[in-house]
Amino acid sequence: MHQDLGSSLDLPATTPEPPYYAVIFTSTRTEGDNGYADMANAMVELARQQPGFLGVESARSESGLGITVSYWNSLESIRAWKENEVHLEAQRRGRAEWYQVYHTRVSKIDYDYRVER
Amino acid sequence: MHQDLGSSLDLPATTPEPPYYAVIFTSTRTEGDNGYADMANAMVELARQQPGFLGVESARSESGLGITVSYWNSLESIRAWKENEVHLEAQRRGRAEWYQVYHTRVSKIDYDYRVER
Numbered sequence: 001m002h003q004d005l006g007s008s009l010d011l012p013a014t015t016p017e018p019p020y021y022a023v024i025f026t027s028t029r030t031e032g033d034n035g036y037a038d039m040a041n042a043m044v045e046l047a048r049q050q051p052g053f054l055g056v057e058s059a060r061s062e063s064g065l066g067i068t069v070s071y072w073n074s075l076e077s078i079r080a081w082k083e084n085e086v087h088l089e090a091q092r093r094g095r096a097e098w099y100q101v102y103h104t105r106v107s108k109i110d111y112d113y114r115v116e117r
Numbered sequence: 118m119h120q121d122l123g124s125s126l127d128l129p130a131t132t133p134e135p136p137y138y139a140v141i142f143t144s145t146r147t148e149g150d151n152g153y154a155d156m157a158n159a160m161v162e163l164a165r166q167q168p169g170f171l172g173v174e175s176a177r178s179e180s181g182l183g184i185t186v187s188y189w190n191s192l193e194s195i196r197a198w199k200e201n202e203v204h205l206e207a208q209r210r211g212r213a214e215w216y217q218v219y220h221t222r223v224s225k226i227d228y229d230y231r232v233e234r
Contacts, residue, residue, distance in 0.1 A: 009182065010181060011145060011182065012145070012220035015222075018222075024139060026130070027129065057143050057182060057184055059176040059182050059183060059184045061127075061176035064127060065127050065128065065175070065176050067174055069143070095232060101128060101129055101231070101233045102231070103129035103132075104230055105132075105135075105226045106226070107226040108224055108227065109141075109223070110224065111223040112223065113220070114219070115212060117216075117217055117218070
């Protein structure tokens with residue numbers, strides 16, 4: 001059922017006509033997994049179930065830079081997701097254990113285009 | 118000298134106080150390199166030299182999804198970069214040869230925060 005919402009992580013997310021909102025989360029990791037991979041997957045699945053969720057894209061380069069972009073229909077949806085209790089615990093562990101540096105940017109998408117073969 | 122502008126691709130970009138603008142470019146590749154890696158590197162270096170460039174982040178996952186986010190001080194800077202002649206040729210080859218699917222989103226960053234150890 002979640003496949004209806006933003007489909008897979010392996011493709012550019014399919015999103016509605018702008019305007020909509022994006023959270024750009026860029027990070028580098030600390031050493032070791034320490035439960036990170038399981039939590040990251042769980043957070044993607046939980047995000048997909050939130051009101052206003054439109055899609056998510058995620059990639060981590062060999063050099064260690066990770067970029068996750070999630071798309072939302074409103075700033076209120078973004079705020080509610082940030083304050084989700086399970087997500088708050090993940091954020092706390094992220095600060096304490098998993099991330100060396102992270103940068104979160106909240107933006108409004110005004111214009112987009114998609115090209116497919 | 119370019120290291121002053123957005124520093125390395127291996128870290129979250131250091132950007133000024135919002136508001137500023139982001140171009141979120143998400144893609145999947147066709148098979149084979151076909152000159153892609155050289156052009157991608159050249160485009161990052163060329164972007165760094167453009168007026169209004171603030172930083173860039175790029176990652177490609179093992180599954181093949183690539184995310185590149187470039188940051189700019191104005192929509193005019195984004196437009197000028199899109200219309201740069203060398204970049205136009207790269208865009209043409211991207212559509213013709215390198216990308217299976219791509220999605221470009223132009224957004225305004227209103228709010229951000231960074232956490233570093």
